[in-house]
Amino acid sequence: MLKARPTQNAEKIVTLLKAAGETTRLRLLALLAEGELSVKDFTEILGQSQPRISRHLKLLVDAQLVTRHAEGAWAYFRLADRGAGRALNDWLFEIVDLATPELRRDREKLAAVREAHREQANAYFAKIAGDWDKLRSLHAPDSAVEAAIVEMAGGGEGRLMLDLGTGTGRMLELLADRYEYAIGIDSSREMLAIARAKVDAAGLGNVQVRLRDITDIGDHAGSADLVIIHQVLHYFDDPAAALIPAAESLAPGGVLLVVDFAPHNLEFLRTEQAHRRLGLSDEQMNVWARAAGLEVEKVHRFPSGHDGGLTVCLWRLERRA
Ligand SMILES: C[S@@+](CC[C@H](N)C(=O)[O-])C[C@H]1O[C@@H](n2cnc3c(N)ncnc32)[C@H](O)[C@@H]1O
Known part of the structure; x- marks a missing residue:
């Protein structure tokens, strides 16, 4: 039996596909499959400028593939957890080979960025423990x-x-x-x-x-x-x-x-x-x-x-x- 999926009109589907159908944006989506990230994280990982990354993220948010949460001067992004955006993301991660060298390198850089944040926190706690x-x-x-x-x-x-x-x-x-x-x-x-x-x-x-x-x-x-x-x-x-x-x-x-x-x-x-x-x-x-x-x-x-x-x-x- 076919699994019930959220349906959308054709125009919306085209918007979704266009948003996901670009190399940088596909890289951003693949990174978001690893968890929430800020614009700053993306610029460090992809080595692209902040305005450029923000433009790509805006398209993903407008297409409802990604949600945005503003926090002070920063914003955090995560994959949509419902609707057609979620369905398309799920399907993408079924068919995209995450072992592709560029996507693998992105994940390695993400691990390094997260490790650097952990080290910062550890240094802070070492200092204030007493x-x-x-x-x-x-x-x-x-x-x-x-x-x-x-x-x-x-x-x-x-x-x-x-x-x-x-x-x-x-x-x-x-x-x-x-x-x-x-x-x-x-x-x-x-x-x-x-x-x-x-x-x-x-x-x-x-x-x-x-x-x-x-x-x-x-x-x-x-x-x-x-x-x-x-x-x-x-x-x-x-x-x-x-x-x-x-x-x-x-x-x-x-x-x-x-x-x-x-x-x-x-x-x-x-x-x-x-x-x-x-x-x-x-x-x-x-x-x-x-x-x-x-x-x-x-x-x-x-x-x-x-x-x-x-x-x-x-x-x-x-x-x-
Ligand atoms: C603000 S202190 C709170 C300590 C305690 N729960 C309290 O309320 O007094 C945060 C603690 O979380 C620890 N911590 C932060 N990230 C962690 C992680 N990924 N794994 C283990 N401990 C972590 C820090 O080392 C620190 O001791």
Whole structure:
């Protein structure tokens, strides 16, 4: 039986095909199959000027093959996740040989660009590790957020909790006694050294910390009753890249809690504090959750209480029915 696909009138299909039917734009689409990217990422990878890349992206957005999300002075792009644009993209990736030398080189450059961003973030955390516990309370009304985390984390009968991007281990301290085992994962040696000392001092014998990237779920597939990602996703170019493995690590009925900033315009957080994303919107969270097979069940918001301050959001995600 033929699979039902979204249909469009012939004129729209011609627009879609024209938009995709050009070498640079096909390269942009192939790169977007790897996740969300900014104009700056594309210029670095393709070595073409910003106005040129922006013109190509505009055509892709107008044809609804790609969506655009403005964030302060930057804009991020991702493949359409619905409609005829999605259907055409899916079909393209079935028939385009991604091993073609030019497309392979683009992906290698993308990996290098992402590695450079990770190194920047790592250098930042190595520098501030000793001050993080002081700094983190400046970012958010801690006690209110933590009370809501405890409430949303639920009953506490779970076996395993994963704290992705544990930093100095505050979430482990807050929640570990509700779990049989708790594991904190982080890519910063310096942050983990503090977390380890804290866990030892508190005598938390059920807690371990592990040095690795949070996208590497190791042997935790399908095993975590609670996964928490607290103030980490804004360091990712493509937060969906972290949510997909996090979702895979959930046990049946498991819950993923994400805590991060609401959208803001504080550009200096990019230049001075290694942020990649200027906050996360509910709309984006819904798209990323869907891509990871999850849905947003609840959202809490915690405004900073002073002008120009950052609002913290807490999203509870569960597997889609
Ligand atoms: C702002 S701190 C938050 C730490 C902790 N969750 C808290 O709220 O106190 C962000 C942490 O995420 C870690 N991190 C960022 N990207 C990561 C990645 N790809 N893999 C593992 N850890 C990462 C950093 O090393 C840092 O310790």
